Amino acid sequence: MNAKENLVPNVLAETPKPGPEQKEIWGSDAIAAMLRALDIPYLALNPGASYRGLHDSIVNYLGNTHPQMLLCLHEESAVAIAQGYAKATGKMMGAVVHSNVGLMHATMAIFNAWCDRVPMLVLGATGPWDASKRRPWIDWIHTAADQGALVRGYTKWDNQPGSVTAAYDALLRAVQLANTAPCGPTYVNLDAALQEAKIGPLPALPDPARFRAPEPVMPAERLVQQAAKLLSEAKHPVILAGRVSRSEEGWKQRVALAEKLQARVFTDIKIGCSFPTDHPLHAAPPATFLSPDAARLLREADVILSLDWVDLAGALKAAWGAEPVSAKVIQVSADAHIHRGWSMDYQGLPPADVYLLCEPKAAVPALLAAVKARVAPAPAPAGTLPPASDVVSLRTLADDLNVATKDMDVCLTRLPLGWNGAYRHFRHPLDYLGTEGGGGVGAGPGITVGAALALKDSGRMPIAIMGDGDFLMGVTAFWTATHYKIPCLILVANNRSFFNDELHQERVAKERSRPVENRWIGQRIDEPDIDLAMMARAQGAQGIGPVKERGELLGAIRKGIEAVRQGAVCVIDVRVAPGYDTNVTSSGASQKR
Numbered sequence: 140m141n142a143k144e145n146l147v148p149n150v151l152a153e154t155p156k157p158g159p160e161q162k163e164i165w166g167s168d169a170i171a172a173m174l175r176a177l178d179i180p181y182l183a184l185n186p187g188a189s190y191r192g193l194h195d196s197i198v199n200y201l202g203n204t205h206p207q208m209l210l211c212l213h214e215e216s217a218v219a220i221a222q223g224y225a226k227a228t229g230k231m232m233g234a235v236v237h238s239n240v241g242l243m244h245a246t247m248a249i250f251n252a253w254c255d256r257v258p259m260l261v262l263g264a265t266g267p268w269d270a271s272k273r274r275p276w277i278d279w280i281h282t283a284a285d286q287g288a289l290v291r292g293y294t295k296w297d298n299q300p301g302s303v304t305a306a307y308d309a310l311l312r313a314v315q316l317a318n319t320a321p322c323g324p325t326y327v328n329l330d331a332a333l334q335e336a337k338i339g340p341l342p343a344l345p346d347p348a349r350f351r352a353p354e355p356v357m358p359a360e361r362l363v364q365q366a367a368k369l370l371s372e373a374k375h376p377v378i379l380a381g382r383v384s385r386s387e388e389g390w391k392q393r394v395a396l397a398e399k400l401q402a403r404v405f406t407d408i409k410i411g412c413s414f415p416t417d418h419p420l421h422a423a424p425p426a427t428f429l430s431p432d433a434a435r436l437l438r439e440a441d442v443i444l445s446l447d448w449v450d451l452a453g454a455l456k457a458a459w460g461a462e463p464v465s466a467k468v469i470q471v472s473a474d475a476h477i478h479r480g481w482s483m484d485y486q487g488l489p490p491a492d493v494y495l496l497c498e499p500k501a502a503v504p505a506l507l508a509a510v511k512a513r514v515a516p517a518p519a520p521a522g523t524l525p526p527a528s529d530v531v532s533l534r535t536l537a538d539d540l541n542v543a544t545k546d547m548d549v550c551l552t553r554l555p556l557g558w559n560g561a562y563r564h565f566r567h568p569l570d571y572l573g574t575e576g577g578g579g580v581g582a583g584p585g586i587t588v589g590a591a592l593a594l595k596d597s598g599r600m601p602i603a604i605m606g607d608g609d610f611l612m613g614v615t616a617f618w619t620a621t622h623y624k625i626p627c628l629i630l631v632a633n634n635r636s637f638f639n640d641e642l643h644q645e646r647v648a649k650e651r652s653r654p655v656e657n658r659w660i661g662q663r664i665d666e667p668d669i670d671l672a673m674m675a676r677a678q679g680a681q682g683i684g685p686v687k688e689r690g691e692l693l694g695a696i697r698k699g700i701e702a703v704r705q706g707a708v709c710v711i712d713v714r715v716a717p718g719y720d721t722n723v724t725s726s727g728a729s730q731k732r
């Protein structure tokens with residue numbers, strides 16, 4: 140390929156030796172050329188014979204750059220890395236998974252990416268579809284009729300192209316659809332025979348600029364006016380700031396809209412931060428479920444503006460229960476375009492008195508211009524926390540992290556289940572990226588590595604705080620970070636348990652008058668106690684801990700930050716006491732996930 144192209148630099152010198160000049164090319168060379176034309180920067184992958192053709196083309200035809208391969212030890216990590224990258228940038232990268240078995244490993248992570256509405260290109264492969272070309276045994280077990288059915292319930296589109304030019308089209312469409320709001324993963328399954336066919340000269344590549352995702356759809360002026368009138372005349376307007384982009388401009392526009400309306404703003408810990416949590420109009424610490432206090436505040440609203448709130452019906456139910464919702468509801472969301480039969484991640488059906496079927500980024504500037512300024516201020520009560528103690532807990536971990544990162548730009552790539560939204564403020568759209576979307580434990584490591592890849596050399600330090608269960612399920616993702624020199628800091632809130640589910644067992648035991656003290660059985664990760672720092676060191680990362688004393692915690696975090704500044708991946712095993720802050724529990728964090 141043309142060496143003068145403006146290529147994404149290879150993040151590690153995994154640069155292949157050049158081979159002899161070749162006149163003939165192969166099907167997978169053309170597919171690789173199309174991936175470069177589509178500007179896919181990286182392909183996170185675990186290898187497999189079903190795509191050995193494409194693998195060769197990325198290495199020997201493209202020179203392993205733009206896209207560059209990122210080797211992963213598990214397909215679930217490959218997809219989670221692509222998710223983390225998209226969470227931090229809003230842009231897609233690719234993941235490649237081996238025919239059926241690799242895709243089977245990838246499914247949970249694809250589901251998470253779907254629920255999180257991130258753009259992603261997943262490439263797969265199948266043993267030759269033409270049975271006469273199959274090698275005995277292995278190609279047969281790696282060929283499935285309708286492989287895309289494995290992921291069709293949680294991908295936006297899938298296809299198995301039958302020729303190189305059809306593959307061009309499939310990739311163009313897959314990228315366009317994945318990037319069209321609501322964003323999501325798409326799956327293209329590349330027949331091994333198609334990849335390995337000699338095709339002669341490269342078929343002309345289409346110009347991807349002509350197949351881009353559309354610009355955001357603008358809301359109808361009449362609806363903007365209706366919504367603006369409701370908001371301007373409201374006594375207690377509320378904004379539910381939900382799924383929005385990481386753009387600074389969008390952040391400022393939301394702040395301006397809230398201030399012009401003097402509207403209370405709620406945010407959601409399930410998704411990336413959407414509004415400054417220390418703003419006087421911010422209503423309540425972000426949480427997974429509305430706390431009873433937050434629900435009471437929401438109930439005071441007479442007009443609610445939902446900016447693609449993940450579970451609007453659930454929030455209204457928390458506030459109004461079975462009673463009719465007395466507030467007028469303005470729904471701003473394009474999400475209905477992705478609502479289908481298999482997955483119910485679309486949540487309950489909310490009422491909408493005015494429905495703007497568009498993204499918040501299209502509606503907010505229009506509303507900002509159309510609303511009249513309200514004067515009545517609506518100061519919000521600050522979130523309250525129980526007093527800190529000398530025990531190492533999530534709370535003290537948060538306190539010491541806040542001290543250690545004062546004046547630093549940090550991106551929290553992961554937070555554990557028991558996190559209380561009042562522990563730390565978010566003041567910039569990249570301060571916090573939200574959760575995995577689909578409730579799939581084990582996503583934290585991969586998402587962190589993907590986000591850290593996106594933030595490399597940005598001056599903003601990626602820091603994850605994750606449960607030990609989450610860490611252990613996805614731990615080998617950190618090898619990809621050490622191998623490709625992607626610095627990040629991981630604080631494991633290690634309560635040596637799948638603790639969330641201990642709370643469930645406690646609840647069931649109480650309900651059935653059975654011994655609550657048995658709640659740990661089948662939940663506790665103990666005897667042997669796992670040395671998490673050693674699991675980090677085993678993969679070339681730095682490992683600190685176990686940190687058991689409060690007095691050691693701040694120093695350990697500072698040491699970790701310094702290591703990451705020097706380019707390391709660093710894991711700190713923090714032995715937190717089991718237990719969540721009461722207002723997290725009462726806000727429902729212990730409900731079924």
Ligand SMILES: Cc1ncc(C[n+]2csc(CCOP(=O)(O)OP(=O)(O)O)c2C)c(N)n1
Nearest residue numbers: 556578579580606607608609636637638639
């Ligand atoms: C793949 C998957 N398996 C099981 C669960 C059920 N589950 C929800 S939370 C949780 C515990 C997670 O443990 P950890 O990350 O250590 O956090 P902790 O509960 O201890 O705060 C489990 C097992 C899940 N959500 N996803």
Ligand SMILES: [Mg+2]
Nearest residue numbers: 606607636638
């Ligand atoms: Mg745990």
